[in-house]
Amino acid sequence: MGTLDGRVAVITGAGRGIGREHALLFAAEGARVVVNDLGGANDGTGSDAGPAQAVVDEIRAAGGTAVANTGNVADWSGAEKLVAQAVAEFGRLDVLVNNAGILRDAFIAGLGEAQWDAVISVHLKGHAAMLHHAAAHWKQRAKDGDRPDAAVINTASASGLTVPNAGQANYGAAKAGIAALTLVAAEELERYGVRVNAIAPIARTRLTLATPGMGAIFAAEAGEGEADLLSPANIAPLVAYLARAGCPFTGEVFAVQGGSIQRLRGWTAAQTAEHDGMWSVEAVAEKIGGWSA
Template identity: 50%
Template sequence: MARLCEGRVAIVTGGARGVGREHCLMLAEHGAKVVVNDLGGDRSGKGNDVGPAQQVVDEIKAMGGEAVANGDDVSDWNGAKHMIEQAVEAFGKLDAIVLNAGILRDRMLVNMSEDEWDAVIKVHLKGTFAPARHAAAYWRDQAKLKGGPVDGRIITTTSVSGIYGNIGQTNYGAAKAGIASFTIIAARELGRYGVTVNSISPSAFTRMTEDLREYSEEDKKRRDPKWIAPVATWLVSEDSREVTGRVFQAGNGIFAVAEGWHKGPTVDQIMDPVQAGKVLGEIARKARKNAGMNGLDLD
């Protein structure tokens, strides 16, 4: 079997369970050396235990691969920096970072607490920014030393809750929509260094989603986290170097590319608010309606 990531070094955040674990195992199966990052908390972000990350490391070593565990908090500036440094110290370089760590604190907007908002935004948005920023700085420096582009990869994790919108998740959805935008902008910024930036929107049955609704056995099979790992593995590989700034959906029986915001019906601007309102109402009715949670049905 061809090994897509032979000799590549990748960090996977939130790598101890669910989707992250499957990323780690498939990357190792395809020859990558893996830093398995996981704080080891519950799905709300409380607690810490490096044990689950070490268990994945042990699994990888048992299959003949190379891996190390990391328990840094992805949303901590210095912890994120240490994560990059650990990869380089352990394996001599860094080729990719898969930003998968996340938590849930779902609540309807009228009942959401400040802490529920802050905790989710911190883990998802800052937990994407901080490791990506330190990895990007590393690759910029490597490009300068090399005198040309490197072959780096940043893979973020978004969600249909953000790119399409899901009731009860204003915090999580806002963070995930922000990550999708972060991906597009970072891709434009880092291309000069030979770094691609893409995002995955997974549909997977994990501890994060198991109690959101009733799942049939067929649902669970279609949403097995293993279906997400091929996308991450290909994006980490050198084969994906021509693709950047994209959001891929994976799981629930499909691979798809999510298409972002586009300008709709347009008119000349008007100063009078009454007249402006008539025109705005008209073009709003003409515009394509927002997608539903499957990305196709209209609200």
């Protein structure tokens, strides 16, 4: 018996890296998987059906069940078709793992509009588009008396939550937005039997290897006989746990890196100033001017 026996899952960006490991583990745990990957380059340009199909072939060779999808999740209709494919192939959708992403790093002063738009589109719009169409499917099922036990796992990042990374204003903003989207979606979709969580993973992927200042850190692999804690395979078990039926968590963001899983919390008040009446510039200066920077 696998953790995900009988579950139907869509996993985006599953042709390589972390998404590939999600797909392989999900299938090994008994899920039927739609492996989505546009097959583009790190910056999102181009397309290639090979990566998604290669993962499907690997799953099938191991005795699992999977189909490929090479649609663009940043396209609203492409996301709709992806959800529809899962339902057509397997009768329903139980799990959505939003993982697809790209990088177009640049410092803000030199950041072009196209660089901003492309990253926000794939990450934030891609998550929103998939959530919208999956939510519509689950809402209809609930209305029909077939209340699902469904799960969404979104992919945020330390870059947008805990470790601001110079040169990644677009990526960090998208990832912070995904964390906020997760919390809102959890509030909205619980009534339909849907849990929504997010992870902020750190692992060795083609994107982290291409990130300035990080490539050398992630390039080092474990020695013989040592656990490779930076492997993307080390991320997938948390996602499989969050995807299983009856998981108790919703509206959470988990950081996962190496041997550590952390439950994150959002913005909190570090200091508070109180003032009677309307604020003035002088009153603000008096009240918070002494706070340490």
